[in-house]
Amino acid sequence: MLGKKVGIDLGTSCTRVIAKGEGLVASEPTVVAVHGRDGAVGVLGGSALEDAGGNAELRLLRPVAGGEIVDADAVRVLIGQVIARAVGRQRIFKPDVVIAVMSGMPGDQRRALLEAATFAGARTVYLLDSPIAAAMGAGLRISGANGHLVIDVGAGKTEVAVLALEGTISGRCLPRHGGERLGSAIAAHVQREHGVALTSPVIEDIVASLARVGPHEERRLEVEGGIGSRLASVVLTSTELAPCLDEHVRPIMSALDEVLSDTPAALRSDIAREGGMLCGGAGRLEGLGRALVAAAGFDIRSDREPQLSVVRGTGYALDNLDVLKRTFMYIR
Ligand SMILES: Nc1ncnc2c1ncn2[C@@H]1O[C@H](COP(=O)(O)OP(=O)(O)OP(=O)(O)O)[C@@H](O)[C@H]1O
Ligand SMILES: [Mg+2]
Numbered sequence: 001m002l003g004k005k006v007g008i009d010l011g012t013s014c015t016r017v018i019a020k021g022e023g024l025v026a027s028e029p030t031v032v033a034v035h036g037r038d039g040a041v042g043v044l045g046g047s048a049l050e051d052a053g054g055n056a057e058l059r060l061l062r063p064v065a066g067g068e069i070v071d072a073d074a075v076r077v078l079i080g081q082v083i084a085r086a087v088g089r090q091r092i093f094k095p096d097v098v099i100a101v102m103s104g105m106p107g108d109q110r111r112a113l114l115e116a117a118t119f120a121g122a123r124t125v126y127l128l129d130s131p132i133a134a135a136m137g138a139g140l141r142i143s144g145a146n147g148h149l150v151i152d153v154g155a156g157k158t159e160v161a162v163l164a165l166e167g168t169i170s171g172r173c174l175p176r177h178g179g180e181r182l183g184s185a186i187a188a189h190v191q192r193e194h195g196v197a198l199t200s201p202v203i204e205d206i207v208a209s210l211a212r213v214g215p216h217e218e219r220r221l222e223v224e225g226g227i228g229s230r231l232a233s234v235v236l237t238s239t240e241l242a243p244c245l246d247e248h249v250r251p252i253m254s255a256l257d258e259v260l261s262d263t264p265a266a267l268r269s270d271i272a273r274e275g276g277m278l279c280g281g282a283g284r285l286e287g288l289g290r291a292l293v294a295a296a297g298f299d300i301r302s303d304r305e306p307q308l309s310v311v312r313g314t315g316y317a318l319d320n321l322d323v324l325k326r327t328f329m330y331i332r
Contacts, residue, residue: 003093003123006086007314008079009100009133010113012064012156012180013281015045015078016311019086020318024311026085032077033058042077044085066176067102067157069109072116079116087121094123096321098314102157103129104173126321131161131171133313134279138303142166147267149259149276151292151300152310153252153283155179160255162263162271170262172255177248179282183207185244194234196225212238213245213287214294249288253295260296275299279309 005020010030017026028045033052036059043051043058052058063074079099087095097117101110110127117125135142135150142148142163152159156178161171183203190196198206202223210221219238224231260268275298278289283306292300303309 004087004095005098005318006083006095006122007098007100007311007318008082009130009311009314010064010075010078011154011310012067012178014155014307015082016308017082017086018311018315018318020315024308026082028082030064030078031060031062032074032081033060034074034077035059042081044078044081065156066180067154067173067178068105068175069112072112075112076116076119079113080120083117083120083122091121094121096124096126096318097122098126098128098317098321100128100130100133100310100314102173102175103131103159103161103168103171104175126317128314128317129168130310131159131168132163132166133311133317134159134303134309135161135163135277135313136316137309137311137313138277138279138306140277146274147263147270148274149271149300151252151256151276151278151283152280153178153278153285153288154280155282158252158255158280158282160252160259162259162267164267169264169267170259172259174251174255177251178280179207179285182211182244182248182282182285185247186211186241189241189244190225190234190236193240194225194236195227196232196234197227198223198225206236206241207282207285210236210238211241211245211285213249213285213291216287248285249291252288253292256292256296272298275301277309278302279306281307 007018009016015030019025031048033043033048052060061074063071063078069075114125131150134152140148143166147162147164158174158177162169187198187203222235224233
């Protein structure tokens with residue numbers, strides 16, 4: 001092996017990077033800080049958030065929103081930083097790079113990514129649809145003729161897909177539908193009903209420890225937020241969040257329904273036998289798995305570290321570039 005092999009999960013909230021033989025080499029918020037107007041110098045992730053805190057010269061940019069590339073310049077800085085970090089000091093041989101992207105990502109955004117990686121010094125760049133990556137990362141063997149179901153609920157998007165023969169048999173991609181939208185809906189509810197403005201970390205905490213799908217014993221959580229310029233605390237209940245959760249879950253259920261009805265009967269019975277796989281950070285939402293099982297009528301398991309399924313899948317793809325080439329969009 002000459003050049004390194006690098007796998008990137010370019011998530012809306014988090015960018016995760018694997019280097020072949022080294023495992024996970026980076027896991028950073030998908031954000032960059034660039035200098036002033038020219039945007040020449042870039043800093044990645046956590047350091048960007050820290051640096052921008054005390055420096056008015058730095059602009060914070062989020063290259064991905066709702067699963068889509070919304071800022072081509074920022075994505076170039078981000079991919080440049082990520083590849084430089086993964087490659088390290090070994091700069092003689094160019095790396096091969098696999099980037100997992102939203103399956104519904106339009107062509108111009110794909111092109112922007114391919115160019116960004118090439119500009120960053122990649123020898124070959126492959127774009128892999130994230131449901132395929134998620135399935136491989138979760139250990140599903142999608143090279144055979146059997147059908148497999150994967151559901152990935154991330155921060156910015158949701159994907160539901162049936163895969164077989166290394167490709168997608170049927171799929172639905174829900175851009176802008178994920179943990180962040182659920183968080184915004186909860187924040188809007190709290191603002192409306194309690195007059196309290198919440199910060200992002202508090203919203204994340206509510207999503208992770210109070211929000212719950214389906215019938216359950218009521219829970220309470222005391223949180224702090226702002227009323228004008230002063231801090232106030234408010235007690236929230238899981239019951240009052242039910243409408244927000246219904247709104248969040250309904251489109252996921254419909255997507256699952258549609259994907260299964262688009263799937264040939266033989267593959268559907270493979271799935272009913274084997275069960276489905278739930279991935280993505282927001283796949284950890286309490287009660288979601290159970291609600292999906294009830295709707296589907298078959299088992300749906302969760303990947304052990306569901307937020308890492310996709311990046312693990314890019315690592316698997318790096319080991320199988322030749323086999324998987326035909327499902328990729330790539331330039332060499
Ligand atoms: N325990 C939990 N319960 C509910 N939601 C959670 C939990 N832990 C994390 N999340 C949510 O998971 C989301 C992050 O998931 P993930 O890292 O898979 O997203 P991403 O890959 O960056 O985004 P995307 O794939 O949508 O582009 C956040 O919205 C976060 O609120
Ligand atoms: Mg993701």
